[in-house]
Amino acid sequence: MTGPVSGSRRAPLRTVDVARASGYSLQQVRDLERLGVIPPAARSGNGHRCYTPVHVHALRAYRGLAAAVGPVEARRMLAELRTETITTAAAAINAVHVRLARERDxxxxxxxxxxxxxxxxxxxxxxxxxxxxxxxxxxxxxxxxxxxxxxxxxxxxxxxxxxxxxxxxxxxxxxxxxxxxxxxxxxxxxxxxxxxxxxxxxxxxxxxxxxxxxxxxxxxxxxARAVALLRAGADLAAVITSVQEPASSPPGPDRPAG
Incomplete structure (x- = not known):
């Protein structure tokens, strides 16, 4: 199991930190960033990736969302959730719950x-x-x-x-x-x-x-798909609400890459 997302938004996370917290490998984190599951990480002065806790939430959310609707749709939804209002984003997640309930019926x-x-x-x-x-x-x-x-x-x-x-x-x-x-x-x-x-x-x-x-x-x-979506709920909420929060400040001092 992965642990809670620690650290403030102002403290950049290394790739290895994100991998440990999300349960993905280092390469998977990079691949999912390339595919747009998470937004591009900021770069430090020496070129190392600097992530935030929101990146971890997005990766965790992707796991459950992909199990519920498939990886392609999950990637599309996460990209859209990061740019929508809370009302629109919450409605999109609710629509997935409704779809699963309809399939069950x-x-x-x-x-x-x-x-x-x-x-x-x-x-x-x-x-x-x-x-x-x-x-x-x-x-x-x-x-x-x-x-x-x-x-x-x-x-x-x-x-x-x-x-x-x-x-x-x-x-x-x-x-x-x-x-x-x-x-x-x-x-x-x-x-x-x-x-x-x-x-x-x-x-x-x-x-x-x-x-x-x-x-x-x-x-x-x-x-099983419904349970996966429920497990992703808190992380999806963190991704949605992050849109309304002020942007993070530039990364701090350079840190060793993970």
Whole structure:
């Protein structure tokens, strides 16, 4: 674990001080400075980097923010947070919390949908051929357009079980169940390639049970991202509020480089 950020804003920190306090290596500190995660360090008379505690806070904040939204977006956000007002910057961080909460809600809805599909399959008499639907009926039941079902068919996600000589599609119970799982997964934020991989797994390994396992793993990942963002909270606050503070005075006497 890293310790608290010590020293006043007027006392410059060496690269080694920042590395120890942030948990990054010396080279990582330099690389993250080059990438804009932290602002450029001031230079002493002999060319050594002179950091401030805000640099440490920014590096710590980056670790949690990158875990929550990915490194590219985290770099962009930190660069913007350093130039925004407190109100705008706080709103940007709150938006990340809202996004994670929405992803969790979508995954939970998908989980409930898959659970309902599984329960219906256990009902006696379910899955009769008389329950087959046309493309228009299925699209209406799912709340999607017929063109969406045709696109899913092209992508190999949902296949009608019979196509008449007039090109009319009929979807039997297995195809209807598959379509409902695709709707649930798309609603949970999965892209077409990921849905295709999941549907292939369902066919190989046991239907809705595999979808439930996949969704549980997604919920675990969302929880881990949310916790990482919470851990970064105090450091993000320090970065945001530093914008409102007066600029630091020039570095003091030269110090040995870390």
């Amino acid at each position: 979508e995954a939970l809805r998908a989980q409930r949908a898959v659970r309902a599909i599984r329960a219906e399959a256990d009902v006696p008499g379910a899955g009769r051929e008389s329950d087959a639907m046309t493309i228009t009926e299925l699209a209406g039941a799912l709340g999607v357009r017929p063109s969406t079902l045709r696109f899913w068919e092209q992508e190999g996600l949902v296949t009608p079980e019979r196509v008449t000589s007039l090109r009319a599609r009929r979807y039997g119970p297995p195809a209807i169940g598959a379509a409902r799982i695709v709707v649930a997964l798309r609603g949970a934020g999965y892209g077409i390639p990921a849905v295709r991989e999941i549907m292939d797994s369902l066919h190989r390994f046991g239907g809705p049970e595999e979808a439930q396992r996949i969704l549980r793993r997604r919920l675990d990942r969302i929880a």
